[in-house]
Amino acid sequence: MSQRHRGGNSAKLNSALKKLTEIAAALSQAANAPPPKSNELDAFGEVFKRVSASKPPYYNGKEDSASLENWIMEFDKLFDAINSPEELKLNNAVYYLKEEADLWWSQRKNDLMTEHNSGWNELKEALRTKFYPTHLRKQKSMEFINLMMGAMSISEYYSKFIELMRFAPEVVPTEALKAQRFEQGLTLSLQGKLGGATFSTLDEVYGRAAHLYGIRGKELEGNSSG
Incomplete structure (x- = not known):
């Protein structure tokens, strides 16, 4: 320089x-x-x-x-x-x-x-x-409340969940409620595989769901190559 x-x-x-x-x-x-x-x-x-x-x-x-x-x-x-x-x-x-x-x-x-x-x-x-303004707060809060995994991958769903969660802190004020809300938005297949377990933190339920999602992906790969 x-x-x-x-x-x-x-x-x-x-x-x-x-x-x-x-x-x-x-x-x-x-x-x-x-x-x-x-x-x-x-x-x-x-x-x-x-x-x-x-x-x-x-x-x-x-x-x-x-x-x-x-x-x-x-x-x-x-x-x-x-x-x-x-x-x-x-x-x-x-x-x-x-x-x-x-x-x-x-x-x-x-x-x-x-x-x-x-x-x-x-x-x-x-x-x-x-x-x-208030109307934007309500809009973002509702977007978080209505968030579902749908066709997203588990990592995409987690990223979207984290992005929107900060706009609705009053909806999930504790780690236990974050975990519960995250689980509710998972596909029914993943919710079933979790077997009704109770999770105390968001990272805990995400880690378990990601593990199951990975297993499911391997099962699909095996079926398609068989």
């Missing part, structure tokens, strides 16, 4: 960090708190650099539950991975809002920041309220 290219990247990072520092100070003042001290800005800058180095996604405010939940999930994982202090999460996350979501944040940030204990969790709920 050339010296000029490295210098350009460094300048961009410094410019972004300066902007984020200004945002942090402005939000702090909006919340009637004193401006952040030098050591607080140092900590903020370090977290911002580590977040930036991971190249996290942006969220543009698209009315699509999957886009929003994927963005939230990525930042949840990233904050855990870098061990980000709770009080630094929100100001880092909002830098990765753009277009409609960024416009919404610019209009709502003062109200949100003056609310008691506003932080990353509160931002997530506010985003969901705005960009994940």
Whole structure:
């Protein structure tokens, strides 16, 4: 990498960090708190650099539950991975809002920041309220409730189950209920082979069903070659 290219990247990072520092100070003042001290800005800058180095996604405010939940999930994982202090999460996350979501944040940030204990969790709920409307929640929840394995392979069914389950946490709040719902969506043949066994976790019933599905596939191969 050339010296000029490295210098350009460094300048961009410094410019972004300066902007984020200004945002942090402005939000702090909006919340009637004193401006952040030098050591607080140092900590903020370090977290911002580590977040930036991971190249996290942006969220543009698209009315699509999957886009929003994927963005939230990525930042949840990233904050855990870098061990980000709770009080630094929100100001880092909002830098990765753009277009409609960024416009919404610019209009709502003062109200949100003056609310008691506003932080990353509160931002997530506010985003969901705005960009994940009730009719979409009901739609995704019903899609999960009505999910059946049908002609899918067991792995395809499991992947679809996991994808939709996060949109209906109230339907399966425990591991036992996840396992029960997963079993109910299996083909009648697989349900019969499970023999009415009770499973305590989703992975447990999936593992057993996948094993039986594999055996069934071998039986079909044997019959077709016989």
